[in-house]
Amino acid sequence: MTKGKQTILSGMQPTGALHVGNLEGALRNWVKLQDDYNMFCCIVDWHSLTAEFGDTAPLRDNIFQVAVDFIAAGLNPEKCAIFIQSDIKEHAELHLIFSMIISVPTLTRLPTYQERKDELDSYGFLGYPVLQAADICVYNADKVPVGKDQEKHIWLANDLAKRFNYLYGPTLVEPEALFTDIPLILGSDKRKMSKSLNNDIRINTTDAETETRIKSFFTDPKKIRRGDPGNPDMCPVFLLHRVYTDDAEKEIAPPCRTGELGCVDCKLRLSTNLNAALAPIREKRAELMKRPDDVWDILNAGAARARQRTQAVMETVRNAMKTDYRKGVS
Numbered sequence: 224m225t226k227g228k229q230t231i232l233s234g235m236q237p238t239g240a241l242h243v244g245n246l247e248g249a250l251r252n253w254v255k256l257q258d259d260y261n262m263f264c265c266i267v268d269w270h271s272l273t274a275e276f277g278d279t280a281p282l283r284d285n286i287f288q289v290a291v292d293f294i295a296a297g298l299n300p301e302k303c304a305i306f307i308q309s310d311i312k313e314h315a316e317l318h319l320i321f322s323m324i325i326s327v328p329t330l331t332r333l334p335t336y337q338e339r340k341d342e343l344d345s346y347g348f349l350g351y352p353v354l355q356a357a358d359i360c361v362y363n364a365d366k367v368p369v370g371k372d373q374e375k376h377i378w379l380a381n382d383l384a385k386r387f388n389y390l391y392g393p394t395l396v397e398p399e400a401l402f403t404d405i406p407l408i409l410g411s412d413k414r415k416m417s418k419s420l421n422n423d424i425r426i427n428t429t430d431a432e433t434e435t436r437i438k439s440f441f442t443d444p445k446k447i448r449r450g451d452p453g454n455p456d457m458c459p460v461f462l463l464h465r466v467y468t469d470d471a472e473k474e475i476a477p478p479c480r481t482g483e484l485g486c487v488d489c490k491l492r493l494s495t496n497l498n499a500a501l502a503p504i505r506e507k508r509a510e511l512m513k514r515p516d517d518v519w520d521i522l523n524a525g526a527a528r529a530r531q532r533t534q535a536v537m538e539t540v541r542n543a544m545k546t547d548y549r550k551g552v553s
Contacts (some may be wrong), residue, residue, distance in 0.1 A: 225261055229260055230261040230262075230363060230364045231260040231261065231365070231367065232265065233253055233257060233265070233267070233306070234355075236271045236546065237282060238289070239285045239289070240427040242417075242424055243416065243426065243501075244416030244425070245292075245410060245426075246426060247406050248403070248408060249281075249368075249405075250405045252368055253368065254296060254297035255400075260366070261362065262303030262304070263304045263529055263530060263532070264306075264525075265306060267288050267308045267356065271285075273345070273347050273348050274343060274348075276347075283300065286307055286522075287519075288427075288519065290305060290518050291518055293476075295505075295508040296502045296509070300488075300524065303526045304485045304524075304528040304529045305525040306522055306528075307522055308358065310526040310529075310530075311361075311529050311530055313530070313534060313536070314354070314357055317361045317522075318350070318353055320387075321357050322517060324387065325353060325379075325383060325386070325529065330349050330353070333375060336349060336352075352375075352376055353383070353414045353418045356376075356379050356380035356383045356384075359380045359398050361384065361536055361537065362529070362532055363532075367398055367401060368400075369400050369401070369403070370402070370403065371402060375470070377399065380381070380398050385397055392543070395540070398533070400509070401496065406463050408462065408464070408513070409438065411459065413457070426501060426504060427508060428463075429507065430494075433494060433497060434491070434498070437460065437494045438494075440490065442458050442460055442486045443458055448485070449484075449488075452479075452481060453479045453482065455475065455476045455479045458479075460486070460493055464489075467496040467500050468493065
């Protein structure tokens with residue numbers, strides 16, 4: 224911990240090797256922020272149980288793969304704590320406390336519950352945002368880097384911290400969202416890139432596999448052959464060009480619109496540029512895969528740093544609630 228710096232908490236579910244959407248939507252930003260904030264980067268395995276409680280066997284490897292991608296993408300264990308959520312039991316303790324001071328109607332009104340309530344009807348799913356709030360507040364995090372679509376979750380964490388402070392006195396930091404510009408990354412089928420939709424490009428794939436995947440991407444349905452004018456604005460290939468091709472607005476968009484640039488050549492250029500951008504990450508990843516013990520050591524060290532922070536915060540929580548019953552007893 225560096226005095227004078229604000230604290231940030233970020234988390235990602237252990238779904239296995241990450242994809243380009245994860246990299247550009249979160250990881251790149253975390254890497255930048257680690258120099259300016261006290262960073263805690265959490266692999267939220269308890270959250271994954273909301274939907275995957277029936278098959279927990281893949282969790283260990285999925286956690287490992289995410290940790291490898293975190294480090295390969297540039298998160299520095301010397302600058303930020305990288306750890307597993309379930310290694311820090313204080314998350315669960317604050318979650319329990321928060322669950323006592325929030326109403327069920329508040330939770331049922333949240334968009335994430337409304338969207339999937341027919342699919343997931345467990346108490347764990349209903350309380351998912353409360354655990355997320357505890358994840359944030361147990362570090363007294365000042366900021367949480369998110370996109371606009373996650374604003375409601377940070378609002379809930381802020382509201383729960385406010386409720387706690389109202390009931391027991393000023394104790395918890397009331398966290399705020401740190402909104403970031405997240406590039407729009409669509410998958411091969413023009414939907415949000417996701418492993419569950421099988422429309423993603425994994426960080427850990429080979430150059431050839433990446434090229435094959437990009438060849439499968441949908442483009443403008445009206446642009447059938449070279450010479451046909453296209454509309455790059457909502458083409459998932461062009462959206463990736465904006466991230467990985469210099470001057471894409473000048474080099475890619477105009478010849479696409481006139482028909483001079485065909486989709487095959489456009490995809491090949493993207494494949495070349497994307498593979499070049501991912502090359503250093505893939506190289507670092509390959510090195511880490513040969514040293515699994517080092518990765519687990521990083522997770523253990525990160526947990527020790529996280530635990531030091533959460534234990535101090537929870538001590539102030541218990542003091543405020545007057546539930547540290549043995550304090551002063553010899």
